[in-house]
Amino acid sequence: MTVQQEIGRPRRRKEDARLLTGRTQWTDNLSRPGMLHVMFLRSPMAHARIARVDVSGARDLPGVVAAFSGQDFAAEQGSLPCAWPVSEDVVIPDHPPMAVSEVRYVGEAVACVIATDRYRAADALEAIDVEYEQLPAVLDMNEALAEGSPKVHEAGNKAFSVKINSGDIEAAFRDAPVVIDRTYRQQRLIPSAMEPRAVLADTDGEAFTLWSSTQIPHVLRVMLAVVTGIPEHRLRVIAPDVGGGFGSKLQVTAEEVLCLLLARRLGRPVKWTESRSEGNLTVHHGRDQIQHIRLAADADGRIRGLRVGLLADMGAYLMLVTPGIPLLGASMFNAIYKMDAYEFGCTGVFTTKMPTDAYRGAGRPEATFGIERVMDELAAELKMDPVDVRRRNWIKHDEFPYTTISGLTYDSGNYEAATEKALALFGYDKLRAEQADRRDRGDPVQLGLGVSTYTEMCGLAPSRMLGESNYGAGGWEHGSVRMLPTGKVEVITGTSPHGQGHVTSWSQIAADALGVPFEDVTVLHGDTAIAHKGMDTYGSRSLVVGGVAVLKACDKVKEKARKLAAHVLECSPDDLEFAAGAFKVRGTDQQKTVQELAYAAFTAHDLPEGVEARLDSDATFDPENYSFPHGTHLCAVEVDTETGMVKIRSYVAVDDVGKVVNPLIVEGQVHGGIAQGIAQALFEEAVYDAEGNLLTTTMADYLMPSAADLPTFDLDRTESPATSNPLGAKGVGEAGTIASTPAVVNAIVDALRPHGIHDVEMPCTPERVWRALRERAQEERAQEGVRQ
Amino acid sequence: MPRITVTVDGIKYEEDVEPRLLLVHLLRERLGKTGTPVGCDTSNCGACTVMLDGKSVKSCSALAVQADGCDVVTIEGLGANGSMHPMQRAFHEEHALQCGYCTPGMVMAAIDLLRENPEPSEEAIREGLEGNLCRCTGYCNIVKAVRRGAQEMGRAVTTP
Ligand code: FES
Ligand code: FES
Numbered sequence: 001m002t003v004q005q006e007i008g009r010p011r012r013r014k015e016d017a018r019l020l021t022g023r024t025q026w027t028d029n030l031s032r033p034g035m036l037h038v039m040f041l042r043s044p045m046a047h048a049r050i051a052r053v054d055v056s057g058a059r060d061l062p063g064v065v066a067a068f069s070g071q072d073f074a075a076e077q078g079s080l081p082c083a084w085p086v087s088e089d090v091v092i093p094d095h096p097p098m099a100v101s102e103v104r105y106v107g108e109a110v111a112c113v114i115a116t117d118r119y120r121a122a123d124a125l126e127a128i129d130v131e132y133e134q135l136p137a138v139l140d141m142n143e144a145l146a147e148g149s150p151k152v153h154e155a156g157n158k159a160f161s162v163k164i165n166s167g168d169i170e171a172a173f174r175d176a177p178v179v180i181d182r183t184y185r186q187q188r189l190i191p192s193a194m195e196p197r198a199v200l201a202d203t204d205g206e207a208f209t210l211w212s213s214t215q216i217p218h219v220l221r222v223m224l225a226v227v228t229g230i231p232e233h234r235l236r237v238i239a240p241d242v243g244g245g246f247g248s249k250l251q252v253t254a255e256e257v258l259c260l261l262l263a264r265r266l267g268r269p270v271k272w273t274e275s276r277s278e279g280n281l282t283v284h285h286g287r288d289q290i291q292h293i294r295l296a297a298d299a300d301g302r303i304r305g306l307r308v309g310l311l312a313d314m315g316a317y318l319m320l321v322t323p324g325i326p327l328l329g330a331s332m333f334n335a336i337y338k339m340d341a342y343e344f345g346c347t348g349v350f351t352t353k354m355p356t357d358a359y360r361g362a363g364r365p366e367a368t369f370g371i372e373r374v375m376d377e378l379a380a381e382l383k384m385d386p387v388d389v390r391r392r393n394w395i396k397h398d399e400f401p402y403t404t405i406s407g408l409t410y411d412s413g414n415y416e417a418a419t420e421k422a423l424a425l426f427g428y429d430k431l432r433a434e435q436a437d438r439r440d441r442g443d444p445v446q447l448g449l450g451v452s453t454y455t456e457m458c459g460l461a462p463s464r465m466l467g468e469s470n471y472g473a474g475g476w477e478h479g480s481v482r483m484l485p486t487g488k489v490e491v492i493t494g495t496s497p498h499g500q501g502h503v504t505s506w507s508q509i510a511a512d513a514l515g516v517p518f519e520d521v522t523v524l525h526g527d528t529a530i531a532h533k534g535m536d537t538y539g540s541r542s543l544v545v546g547g548v549a550v551l552k553a554c555d556k557v558k559e560k561a562r563k564l565a566a567h568v569l570e571c572s573p574d575d576l577e578f579a580a581g582a583f584k585v586r587g588t589d590q591q592k593t594v595q596e597l598a599y600a601a602f603t604a605h606d607l608p609e610g611v612e613a614r615l616d617s618d619a620t621f622d623p624e625n626y627s628f629p630h631g632t633h634l635c636a637v638e639v640d641t642e643t644g645m646v647k648i649r650s651y652v653a654v655d656d657v658g659k660v661v662n663p664l665i666v667e668g669q670v671h672g673g674i675a676q677g678i679a680q681a682l683f684e685e686a687v688y689d690a691e692g693n694l695l696t697t698t699m700a701d702y703l704m705p706s707a708a709d710l711p712t713f714d715l716d717r718t719e720s721p722a723t724s725n726p727l728g729a730k731g732v733g734e735a736g737t738i739a740s741t742p743a744v745v746n747a748i749v750d751a752l753r754p755h756g757i758h759d760v761e762m763p764c765t766p767e768r769v770w771r772a773l774r775e776r777a778q779e780e781r782a783q784e785g786v787r788q
Numbered sequence: 789m790p791r792i793t794v795t796v797d798g799i800k801y802e803e804d805v806e807p808r809l810l811l812v813h814l815l816r817e818r819l820g821k822t823g824t825p826v827g828c829d830t831s832n833c834g835a836c837t838v839m840l841d842g843k844s845v846k847s848c849s850a851l852a853v854q855a856d857g858c859d860v861v862t863i864e865g866l867g868a869n870g871s872m873h874p875m876q877r878a879f880h881e882e883h884a885l886q887c888g889y890c891t892p893g894m895v896m897a898a899i900d901l902l903r904e905n906p907e908p909s910e911e912a913i914r915e916g917l918e919g920n921l922c923r924c925t926g927y928c929n930i931v932k933a934v935r936r937g938a939q940e941m942g943r944a945v946t947t948p
Contacts, residue, residue, distance in 0.1 A: 012880055012881065012883070013880070013883065015888070016879070016880040016885060016888075017872075017880070018888075019885055019887075019888030019891055020863075020872060020876045020879055020880060020885065020888070020891060020892075020895065021823070021863065021864065021866075021867065021872065021876065022821075022822070022823015022824065022862065022863035022864040022892050023823070023864075024822065024823065024825070024888065026822070026825055026889070028816075028822075028825070028826070029816070029822035029825075117817075118813075119806070119808070119809075192923055193887070193889075193923055194827045194833065194835060194887065194889040194890050194921065194922065194923045194924070195825065195827070195887065195889045196826070196827065241887075241888070242887065243825070243887045243888070243889030244886075244887040244889060244923050244924055246923070275829045276827065276828040276829050276830065276833075277829055277830075498887055499886035499887030499888070499924050500886070501886070664883045665883070667883070667929075668883050668886055668924075668925060668929060669886075671925055671926035671927075671928045671929065672886060672923070672924045672925050672926045673926075674926055675925075675926030675927065676923070676926075698828065698829070698830040698832065699827075699828045699830055699832035699833055699921065700830050700832050704921055704923070706914075706917065706918045706919070706920070706921055706927075707913070707914040707915075707917040707918065707920075707922075707927040707930065707931065708914045708915050708917070708918045710914075710926065710927055712910070712928050712931065713926065713928055736926075
């Protein structure tokens with residue numbers, strides 16, 4: 001029998017049929033007998049003392065079962081957790097799920113209504129009376145840190161500070177022939193998963209079940225137990241179908257805590273579903289940093305040293321991993337480049353805005369943007385080609401494994417190969433020629449080419465390393481494999497997918513490892529009563545940690561099967577060879593398939609000494625190191641210098657994500673990632689006004705790209721297998737987002753450089769581009785005037 | 789409370805509805821048709837798109853009373869005899885969905901697009917899907933799927 005290798009095969013997804021026919025289980029689809037609906041009244045002010053909340057008007061309305069203020073829950077609601085106290089000096093303010101005495105951002109919950117349906121609940125919210133005493137909003141990070149600034153929290157506006165030093169930075173900058181000094185802004189983003197968050201909590205009086213559109217059912221369960229005091233063993237968390245996350249559902253939210261507490265208090269199931277405008281206010285935001293970057297280099301373009309100073313906007317509170325996000329970028333600013341010295345400093349700042357936290361890439365897109373923009377500035381300064389500047393500095397293929405200046409060891413990679421492939425696919429030289437021609441002709445539509453050669457730190461796992469950075473949990477992952485009596489296979493994973501296709505990829509891994517048909521495998525996940533151990537899905541860790549755990553569990557099953565086969569076939573285990581799903585006695589045609597052995601292990605009529613009934617096994621995997629996918633992204637833009645309009649003409653990405661399990665899924669992840677990174681470069685920004693009101697509360701105001709706004713992306717791959725895990729995989733979920741933002745902005749700046757422009761702030765909207773051009777032209781005219 | 793008669797996925801319902809009840813809530817919460825999800829409250833995302841008398845509408849911006857006497861087809865009623873519609877199959881073949889939240893609306897919008905333009909160019913597909921947002925796929929595979937769906941549907945029409 002020839003068995004087709006599953007790993008590497010572009011399998012269509014097992015997940016699709018249900019999703020395509022509407023047989024879905026989004027949390028908002030679920031219902032329980034007697035279920036009530038919760039709605040929250042949210043603060044209209046960025047900063048205020050709550051003088052009085054009167055919910056009595058709401059309580060009297062038809063269909064209303066109860067209404068509560070934060071005060072009503074003050075004693076039992078606990079504080080939302082922060083699991084990443086990054087430094088000794090970190091300040092973690094109390095964070096009640098419903099505000100008790102003070103609100104610190106627009107959208108913070110102050111009261112709630114529980115009614116028989118959502119229309120009634122919405123009506124009742126209007127009958128709640130709140131008296132606020134307004135306090136000054138604190139919106140700008142620099143102003144927040146200034147002497148005498150109004151305070152967001154009693155302890156002040158500084159959340160923490162961190163400094164990292166490696167090499168002799170003073171020496172690197174002393175007499176450096178070239179110093180590039182730039183400040184970049186990472187605008188605040190709203191992650192905008194298509195499924196709004198939803199929570200359903202139920203109890204039978206003893207035990208609790210919580211369904212949530214979460215990425216992290218396992219972490220959530222632990223945290224909810226700690227916050228609410230509900231014993232962990234009486235709390236089951238289920239993430240049913242989850243409609244995207246991108247980090248925004250890697251959170252322990254006020255609504256999850258409160259739904260659980262309301263179910264306990266009322267003894268009835270309660271559900272909350274957010275509206276989009278509620279979500280834009282209260283789903284944690286992403287990015288929001290000011291980066292001050294200085295790079296010292298030799299005259300030939302070799303980097304000597306890099307200094308990074310970050311201000312990171314925490315918003316009003318520290319949520320689950322808020323302070324850790326900028327630090328995830330700390331060891332990535334040096335990227336793929338060799339240098340003598342590196343200095344990183346970061347100050348976390350409290351402001352009266354929605355807290356920030358993980359958003360696709362989390363810290364690494366910010367870092368990659370900073371360094372890749374500055375590399376282009378270095379190239380411009382030295383009149384070098386941006387690709388050549390990178391070539392001069394990057395770690396060469398034969399230098400891996402390589403320990404970087406920031407102390408990470410990159411296991412494998414080949415930047416040369418990926419870049420060459422990308423340049424060829426892009427038609428780099430031809431495009432450069434066209435660019436020169438357009439410049440010569442003074443074409444109002446200029447062509448710009450942008451490159452970004454990135455690496456990222458994937459597979460958030462090594463528990464030891466997470467511990468060293470003060471993170472409050474480990475990063476191992478769990479896998480479990482059960483051979484059923486009929487020979488079918490159930491795989492259980494501790495990862496919790498929300499669009500990544502784990503069911504399909506994990507089936508491929510198990511099918512290959514056990515030699516069983518792909519169709520015979522099913523994958524269970526996302527329910528703490530079934531997938532009883534796990535650390536969930538974020539940071540491109542699922543395959544490289546969780547997938548490997550499944551592989552290890554399969555190996556254990558096989559070892560058990562081998563003992564059983566030897567017993568049944570009356571030979572020594574060493575005489576057996578495993579191929580195509582069967583143990584075969586070497587040199588004979590006697591064999592037993594794993595699926596047959598599963599039946600024998602089920603009947604247990606005749607088991608060898610020491611072999612237990614049922615063919616199954618558990619495994620955890622905790623890698624020694626992160627993994628480091630890399631790649632080269634190239635973007636060509638046409639910039640209309642008369643209107644400021646930017647059009648992406650072509651986009652090429654060559655990514656190296658190590659060994660690929662399912663090329664179809666990898667490609668899809670890269671596509672989506674690129675789109676999200678382009679969105680940061682061109683379209684999206686969460687905007688607050690001077691009073692701290694969010695102006696981008698709807699999808700009409702917050703500009704997410706549609707199909708009409710994006711081109712088709714041309715993709716290719718190179719493959720340098722990871723050495724830090726037996727699958728050789730590196731992770732892919734965030735690569736596209738990390739690489740694309742600087743590629744696009746580099747392209748825009750490249751188009752505008754002859755106009756004297758060396759930066760455009762993100763998002764590079766037509767208005768911003770047009771303003772940059774106009775301001776530059778005015779400056780030039782003014783200079784002319786001075787000269788005359 | 790007005791009483792309406794509406795046919796959804798081939799079944800006739802008679803319902804008393806509040807005048808303010810949205811069509812999407814009638815479908816999801818009264819009739820149990822949860823295949824149509826809600827992604828926004830400003831009729832921008834298109835997740836809730838269904839067919840109303842053969843034309844795609846965003847069911848979050850139609851009132852239930854407006855569907856009185858109409859024929860509604862949701863993603864659950866799209867295929868025939870337990871098999872998927874060619875457009876659903878095309879989405880599967882081209883890996884045009886990830887989390888799948890936008891997918892029912894996307895499929896509906898794609899079918900309606902082909903009603904007006906059976907052989908759309910890439911640009912026409914992109915323009916035609918402008919009212920449906922997807923956060924996962926970057927649209928590349930959705931565009932391919934609509935193309936494939938168009939071919940399959942064309943074939944279904946032309947072959948006897
Ligand atoms: S839910 Fe109807 S358009 Fe967004
Ligand atoms: S597949 Fe997730 S939003 Fe489209």
